[in-house]
Amino acid sequence: MGYVQVIKTAVLLFPFLALIISLPVFIRQYQKYQAFVFWRGIMIYSFVFYLLVAYCLIILPLPDVQAVANLKTPTYNLNLFQFVREFQHETPLILSQPRTYLQTLKSASFIQPLFNLFLTIPFGVYLRYYFKRSFKQVLILGFLLSLFFELTQLTGLYGIYPRSYRLFDVDDLMLNTLGAVFGYVLTPAVTFLFPTQDKLSQKAGSLKTNVSITRRTVALITDGIVWGILTSVIAVILKLAQVNVDMIIVNSLVALILLGVIPLFKGQTIGKWAVKIKIIDARTQRKPGFWQLVFRQFELYGVLLPFTLGLTPYVISLTGKVPDDKLTQVYFLAIVLLALNLLLVLYLVWQAFKPSPVLFYERWSKTKQVSQLKEEES
Incomplete structure (x- = not known):
């Protein structure tokens, strides 16, 4: 199942799961501000959607249990920067030959690390813009989110599978955390047209x-x-x-x-x-x-x-x-x-x-x- 198909699956699940997950947050908005600003609702809903899609991307497709039990592949990688060595050995990139660039961009050893980096960039943006978290907090929370993803894979979806069907990778921890940091840095560039939290609070005050x-x-x-x-x-x-x-x-x-x-x-x-x-x-x-x-x-x-x-x-x-x-x-x-x-x-x-x-x-x-x-x- 490709990434696009996984996103389609998440979109089908989203209206039901996101509503249930978002409801306590909506209630909290009324308890805290005595009002609910539509833009805040959009942000909460889209944040839940993003997390749902991200989670689907790291667990899907779900393989057959017996097929997983027969796997003999490694379950973890603790060698940092292993993705760099794989990129050097598995891609046809030759800097002096532009015709190899497109083949390199299509190779799994290039797409996979890039995917792990981009996966958590929205997380950093949400944390800084909506939740007003500091750089240090984004760094820690980005690492914890990535650790949650990797432990989900390492435990075979919390014991549903007899062993891990995806690799626990220390490089993924690093790239996911780095993606959250990039999101924090890029936030001003992607949210300058959005209302600030102070303006949203003022809006909430007028709607009480x-x-x-x-x-x-x-x-x-x-x-x-x-x-x-x-x-x-x-x-x-x-x-x-x-x-x-x-x-x-x-x-x-x-x-x-x-x-x-x-x-x-x-x-x-x-x-x-x-x-x-x-x-x-x-x-x-x-x-x-x-x-x-x-x-x-x-x-x-x-x-x-x-x-x-x-x-x-x-x-x-x-x-x-x-x-x-x-x-x-x-x-x-x-x-x-x-x-x-x-x-x-x-x-x-x-x-x-x-x-x-x-x-x-x-x-x-x-x-x-x-x-x-x-x-x-x-």
Whole structure:
């Protein structure tokens, strides 16, 4: 598998893994700044993507376990500058003959060291620009990242393989560390058009009282992850206790507690608490009434989300299962549902340009969401 194919694999995995990995960082941004700047989100997301691609590049392709067990090749190289000696012996480079240059650039003994050098240059850039790390810190962290990569290879992917299927190479440690240092040095040249961290902090200060679509989405995803973890833990406990309970009942009860019971106390789910927003009565600016909150939560979690995430995919899946004489009706229903989903997406995009939008289900329940900071200032 070539480098390009590995990157394609990472791109396919990225939307799911990066979101889960980035979510705690997003929540931390709200906890620290009471706001979330879009550029910060781009930086965090792209940093996770970069690390994902880098990790895929050092572990893929995954060979057959039996083939690895039969390997007789060395598992490590502790001779520093071995790549220089290999370059001298394995490349056809003759300085006085330009025709050998292209062949040299295509040789593995040239590409491999260059790849290891370039692999960690973005790491140094991120550390200096976004995380504001010093030269010494970049040097140490670059070495530790490279050491993590090499130990991953040396241990055969943490014991999954009976031995290493890639070489632990001290030259790779040096080149990766040097790449991070180069990234640190090159940062001013590649980020001079980007906003500084001080400007981003000022921007965050002006957004503290906004309850944006992004902020709501982070809260919603957080609630979903908490719900998934709790139901999984309960399922394991029930299995160990050999208690047979329909998981639909368990899922429903956990959702009812997280999304219905907990918000009754302070107008917050766990996700909303994490990003510092609250549900209030739009008329009195106070805690919403019991039935008012029930109506709002039912609209969102009992109708809107099941419609978009449950009913639509279910109807689409029926197209390959129903008899031919009913396909027309299923196709028609699927088109209608997709059209409604598209309208919903367009509506959310339109609302995303507003600093603190009040969505249609909130208008119907006469509720709205406010920043906890704004409420404290009031």
